[in-house]
Amino acid sequence: DAEITQSPRHKITETGRQVTLACHQTWNHNNMFWYRQDLGHGLRLIHYSYGVQDTNKGEVSDGYSVSRSNTEDLPLTLESAASSQTSVYFCASRKTRTSGKDGELFFGEGSRLTVL
């Protein structure tokens, strides 16, 4: 079965360190997203990509970067981790660029990041 996987599932790091969260999907979806989930805020969009070599900033992109070198992967990098980036991070993908038939978002299982 096709799926979307994230690694690591749990990570503890120190302020100032670079951290990369991996996201790999086997749906062959062009559209991929990174969200962060915080109490009282729901899910907020960090970055998204419509396809290889395409990346776009979301609502809360400061301090984060992504790259898309192939269809399957969209790694999220925190260049210099800050305590405010302690959160649960979700990767998601969808088949279509817009909502509609086949417009469902498929989520990974989340990565809990703690920055000390």
Next chain:
Amino acid sequence: AQTVTQSQPEMSVQEAETVTLSCTYDTSENNYYLFWYKQPPSRQMILVIRQEAYKQQNATENRFSVNFQKAAKSFSLKISDSQLGDTAMYFCAFSPNTGNQFYFGTGTSLTVIP
């Protein structure tokens, strides 16, 4: 700007009873889609139900149904015959047809009491 509001941070329901979770949204779009996602303690986000704004008929999926009021911009989720496995965080989400983004509410934590 698109916003999604869930005004009930926490709710509880007795097993086998019915519960309704509220969601309102604000948009100037005419064509859009609405979703309810469930997040159990495992953290996995699972699609529960979706509604196309151009359809007047309310969507249903087994024990889950919605009450979609387009003029009022309201999209509530009704869970019938609640089961222990329904205990989860529920997120309402909005996605305009013209864009690629989803906008999520802050979630409602539902506890089903045995």
